[in-house]
Amino acid sequence: MSDARSRILGRLRGALAHDAPGSWPAATADAEPKATPSPLAAAPLTERLTALITAMRAVQTEVHLARSSDWTQRLTAIVASHGVRRLAIGDGPGLPTAAQQALAALQAAPQGPQVLPFNRDIDAWKAELFTTVDAGFTTARCGIADTGGLILWPDATEPRTLSLVPPLHIAWLDGRRVHASLADAIGRDSWTAHGLPTNALLISGPSKTSDIQQTLAYGAHGPRALALIIVVPDDVDLAALAARTGALVNAAGAAA
Amino acid sequence: MKPMVHKLEYMPSREFKARAREALGLAGQRRSFRGAMDFLQGKRAAQFPDPAALEAWRDQGEAIRQRCLGKLPELLTQLEAKLQANGVQVHWAETPQEANAIITGLVQAAGADLVVKGKSMVSEEIELNHHLAEHGVTAIESDMGEYIVQLAGERPSHIVMPAVHKTRAQIARLFHERVPGAPLTEDVDALIRIGRHAIRGLYPQAKVGLSGVNFAVAETGTLCLVENEGNGRMCTTVPDVHIAITGIEKVVEFLSDVPPLYGLLTRSATGQPVTTYFNLISGPRRPGERDGPRAVHLVLLDNGRSQAFADAQLRRTLQCIRCGACMNHCPVYARVGGHAYGTTYPGPIGAIVSPHLLGLQHTQDLPTASSLCGACGEVCPVRIPIPELLLRLREEAVRPPDDTPDHPLRGQGAAHDPQLASLWRLWAWLHSHPLRYRAYTWLATRLRAWLPRQQLGWTLHRIALKPARRSFLERMATIERERLRTKP
Numbered sequence: 001m002s003d004a005r006s007r008i009l010g011r012l013r014g015a016l017a018h019d020a021p022g023s024w025p026a027a028t029a030d031a032e033p034k035a036t037p038s039p040l041a042a043a044p045l046t047e048r049l050t051a052l053i054t055a056m057r058a059v060q061t062e063v064h065l066a067r068s069s070d071w072t073q074r075l076t077a078i079v080a081s082h083g084v085r086r087l088a089i090g091d092g093p094g095l096p097t098a099a100q101q102a103l104a105a106l107q108a109a110p111q112g113p114q115v116l117p118f119n120r121d122i123d124a125w126k127a128e129l130f131t132t133v134d135a136g137f138t139t140a141r142c143g144i145a146d147t148g149g150l151i152l153w154p155d156a157t158e159p160r161t162l163s164l165v166p167p168l169h170i171a172w173l174d175g176r177r178v179h180a181s182l183a184d185a186i187g188r189d190s191w192t193a194h195g196l197p198t199n200a201l202l203i204s205g206p207s208k209t210s211d212i213q214q215t216l217a218y219g220a221h222g223p224r225a226l227a228l229i230i231v232v233p234d235d236v237d238l239a240a241l242a243a244r245t246g247a248l249v250n251a252a253g254a255a256a
Numbered sequence: 257m258k259p260m261v262h263k264l265e266y267m268p269s270r271e272f273k274a275r276a277r278e279a280l281g282l283a284g285q286r287r288s289f290r291g292a293m294d295f296l297q298g299k300r301a302a303q304f305p306d307p308a309a310l311e312a313w314r315d316q317g318e319a320i321r322q323r324c325l326g327k328l329p330e331l332l333t334q335l336e337a338k339l340q341a342n343g344v345q346v347h348w349a350e351t352p353q354e355a356n357a358i359i360t361g362l363v364q365a366a367g368a369d370l371v372v373k374g375k376s377m378v379s380e381e382i383e384l385n386h387h388l389a390e391h392g393v394t395a396i397e398s399d400m401g402e403y404i405v406q407l408a409g410e411r412p413s414h415i416v417m418p419a420v421h422k423t424r425a426q427i428a429r430l431f432h433e434r435v436p437g438a439p440l441t442e443d444v445d446a447l448i449r450i451g452r453h454a455i456r457g458l459y460p461q462a463k464v465g466l467s468g469v470n471f472a473v474a475e476t477g478t479l480c481l482v483e484n485e486g487n488g489r490m491c492t493t494v495p496d497v498h499i500a501i502t503g504i505e506k507v508v509e510f511l512s513d514v515p516p517l518y519g520l521l522t523r524s525a526t527g528q529p530v531t532t533y534f535n536l537i538s539g540p541r542r543p544g545e546r547d548g549p550r551a552v553h554l555v556l557l558d559n560g561r562s563q564a565f566a567d568a569q570l571r572r573t574l575q576c577i578r579c580g581a582c583m584n585h586c587p588v589y590a591r592v593g594g595h596a597y598g599t600t601y602p603g604p605i606g607a608i609v610s611p612h613l614l615g616l617q618h619t620q621d622l623p624t625a626s627s628l629c630g631a632c633g634e635v636c637p638v639r640i641p642i643p644e645l646l647l648r649l650r651e652e653a654v655r656p657p658d659d660t661p662d663h664p665l666r667g668q669g670a671a672h673d674p675q676l677a678s679l680w681r682l683w684a685w686l687h688s689h690p691l692r693y694r695a696y697t698w699l700a701t702r703l704r705a706w707l708p709r710q711q712l713g714w715t716l717h718r719i720a721l722k723p724a725r726r727s728f729l730e731r732m733a734t735i736e737r738e739r740l741r742t743k744p
Contacts, residue, residue, distance in 0.1 A: 004558075005348035008504060011562040012329040015571075018662075023568035025322050029509070032320065035313035035516055036306075059532070092544075122547035126460040126494070147519075147530035156544035160493045164486060182534075183515040192511050196476055198541065198548050199493065202534035207486035210526070211401035211417060213288075213424040214295050215444040220400060221452060222486020222533070 038146045040180035046236050048145035048178045053230070053245040055148025059205035060218050062227040063247040065175075065238055071231050072105035073250050075170065076112065078227045079135065082168050084113045087135040090158035091117035096139045098172045098231075099158065118159050129165050136162035136223075137170045142185055143178040143230075149204040150228065151185055153197050160199050169223040171203070175232040272621040275596040282593075285421050289593050292420045296584040299527020300635070317520045318639040320513045321575035328565065331474040331507045332556065338477025342539035344552045352382035355557050359384060359466070359499055360391050362553055366497045368393065368463035372455070374481070374488035375399040376468030377415050377578065378501045378557055381600045381613065384466075395466070398455050398487035400448065407434045413594030415601060416525045416580040421593055455487070465491030465549070469502035470577070471517060472554070473536075475510045479554065481535040482521060489533055498540070498549040504556050505565075505574035517577055520637035524579040560612035560666070567663040569648060573608050575638040580605075582632035582642055588625050597622060604632035608645045616653050616667030623649035697727035 016024075040048055053063045064074040079087065087106060090099045106112045116133065138158050140150040150171055154160040163169045179185040182202065186192075191200070207222030218224060230247075232238045242249045279285065304310040324331060336346045349355035363371060371388060373379065373395055385395040385406070397406040401418035405411060408430055412418030419427065424442050431450050432440040438450045459465075467488055471480040479500050481488045492498045508514060522528045541548035564570045583589040583603025594602035599610040599619065607622040623646045626632075632642040653671040655661070661668070686696045700723045709720050726734070 002348075004350045004354060008348055008350060008556075008558045008562060009329050009332065011558075012332070012504075012565055015562070015566040016326070016329070018566075019568055024326055024571065025319070026326060027319055027323055029320075029323065029513075032323065033312060033315035035316045035519075036309045055529070118546050120546065122494075123496075130456065130460050144530075149530055149534075156542070156546065159546040159548075160489075161547045164489050164493060181515065182518070183512065186511055186515065192476055196478060196536060196538040198537065198539050198545065200536040200538070201489075202530070203532065204530045205532050207484065207532055209400045209448060209485045211399070211404065211419055212427055212444050212447055213422075214292055214417075214420075215424070217444050217448040219445075219452065220448060220485035220487065221398060221455065221490055 038181045038184075040145045041184060043145075043180070045176070045178065045233070046241065048143075048180060049175060049230070049232070049236065049241060050244055051145040052143045052148055052178055053241070053247050055146075056150075056205060056226075056228060057246060059148065059208070060226075061148075061205045062225065063245070064227065064229045065232050065242050065247045065249050066229060067234065067238065068231050070250055071172070071229055072101055074229050074248070075102055075105060075137075075172075076109045077250075078170055078229070079106065079109075079113055080111075082135065082225065082227070084135040084168060086116060086133050087113045087137060087170075088116045088118055088129065088133045088162055088166060089137045090139075090162065091119040092157045094155075095157040098139050098174075099137065102137050102172065118162060122159065122161060129161060133166045135168040135170055136164075136166040137172070138162045140171050140173045140228075141177070142189065143173050143175075144180075144182050144185060144202065145178050146181045147204065149182070149202045152201040152203060154199055154201070155197055160201075163201070163203065164222055167219075167224045168227065169203075169206075169225070170227045170229065173228060173230045175230045175236065272596060272598060272625060275598060276592040276625070279592040279596045284423065285593055286591065288421050288423055289590050292414075292417065293584050293590040296417075296527065300524055300581060300584070301527075303523035303527050303529060313516065313520060314637055314639050316516050317577075317637050318575065320508065320517060321577070321638045322572075324508050324513065325505065325565070325571060325574055327509070328505070328507065331509055332504060334474040335472055335477060335507050338474065339539075339554060340477075342477045343542075344477065344479075344539055344554055347553060347555045348558075349555055350558045352557075352559055355382045355501065355555050355559075356384060356387040358555055359501070360388060360393070362497065362499055363388065363393055363464050364391070366463045366551075368497070370458065370462045371395045371464045371466055372458050372462040372487075372491050372495065373397050373399075373402070374465070374467035374483065374491040375402055375418075376466065376501055377412075377600060378468055378503055379466060380412060381559065382501075382557065384501075396455065396458055396462075398458075398485075398491060399483075400451050400485060400487075403451055403455065404430065407431070411595065411600075413602065414580060414583060415578055415603075415605075421595065459490045459494045462495045464497045464499060465493075465495035466499045466501070467492050469500050469506055469554070470521065471514050472502060472507045473509075473511050473514060474507055477538060478511065479537045479552075480514060480518070481533075481537065482518065482531050483535070484528075484532040486533060489535055492535065492537055493548055496549055497551045497553070498537075499553045499555065500537075501555040501557060504558055504561055505576075517638075521577050521579050524581040524635065524637040560614070563663075563665060564609075564612040570612075570645065570663070572640050573612070573645060575640050576605055576609070577638060578605075579637060581635040581637065582640075585631040585635045587627060587629060587631070592625075597625070604642045604646070605640075608640075608642060608649060611649055611652075611665065611667070614667075615670075616649070616665055617670040618667065620653040620667070620671040623647075623653065694729070697723075697729070701726055701730070
């Protein structure tokens, strides 16, 4: 089909070459008009966290707040409240520390679920993954404050389907890493310079659809529920943040 | 599972007027569209509370799309090179036939008899499902709206909400009749569970997944996919082979071009600040990775887009990011619905895109399906001057056959009517000289009682023309004389 290629490109090049002068705007990206930037770009972390949690809760994300010392308690609470019996989690060298901690905590939990490290190719257990796994745990790379959302960066240790196939997705986010907007995340984290994974993702909540008479329903084809654990840095008042947003906290954490 | 070969209903849009008249009589469908359009208009408006901010954002959207179209050939080759470096295979198709042949070849090479599909209007444009079925391959639409439409043996009536013409009660009956074991229920959550359950088992079975593309990023070789349901992720992640298909105009230069366009798209389309998923695909499964397709293909389709591109005015058609806001705000679309247009893309955007895809000989009536109220142009997030382009295409449709314009369009002059053209020439002649004009208006006002009641096409939809007793000029002269006479 290289003929098709050369003919298509030939037509497009010919068209541009025959444009009357001034008939098509010639601008560079730098000189272009820009939309008003999000006020969150200059806002303190607490405000960005508030915006993130509020927006994600508005689309039925279950948000949990904890400190780095006690966040696994939230994880075991989530697993218990959702009745998770089998949970899939990342595996392999370079697995993020939070995923290692989650694995250890769940294995140590007295009535915890069976934990399935994603240690084989999906081809070997596709049907099993679709039918027998209740939850998947992944870390998030960062949060997006203005619209609400998580950036996931699946790789060899945390496969793409962990956040897609099981009916419950449990995501973990370092609360220090919340960007004002998607544009900020792409720019400040230098996505283009560092190279993209096979499938970078923005996730704002559990899957949903309004295809039947505009009636919103959650649990379309992806996860029916999304539980997000945010590890709140020590300089942010966790109890106040929870009170402001309605996020869930550990009983002890709230008192502290 | 046996492939369903739908009867290919070729609905030339020349029959638009007949279908529109019929659609106007369908009270239930009209209620569906009216309700949906009001809902979507309200949702969109709520997302843009500050008019100044909206206009600045639209300026940016327009500028990005125009910059990218201004270097389209260069960006397409850059995109191709980057995708290839990422391990994605790129295919080019001039026509739907070529695109179908490429995809069928890829599906057969993968040994697949089942393809799970995410939402792709370009695949509708090329009639892919029909083509695959003819080759013994079943294509299952996994987007809920598309799935409903496929079950019903229909076509999407809206580019964002394919089943918008259907009521909940109709969908309930459809599921009950066509999905094995589905109970009769009108509960939306239950209906979605039925749909989820019906399709979920197919993802692990299908060797090939197919999707559209919302933006293709030249800088990084990335295919962006916007969705809420997760079926797009399923189709692009679970099967061994992922085939993406898109029009050649969807390429953007930089990754940083994506957030402003994505924000405009979701807000304009469904009034959401963000969708559940925004998927950036940059290649097949890498060594050591546990999932993802082993092969990713991109099919770039022209199908008349380069015809629109040839003319700087018509090129603006290609700025479109397929949000559907123009149809949501169109008084014609809201009344006749999407099927009346008879084309893959209905509504105002369809009326300006379809003539390039199908030729004006099949679409000559579509540019006239507008009151030129201007709403489509006002809401377009990338400022496509849709009313201007509708007028331009009306002109092209009636262009005299001996005309040789710089940028000939397929089917131009299809609506040319020599009698009508002569009539308008006479009209112009009468109106372009004072003496002729006075004589003509004198005569017309004196003969008003003898004008026929049936006045060709005019009286099909309007009351008969009847000149005033006296022309405006005559009345002004009379008033002036009177004023001078009575002046003290």
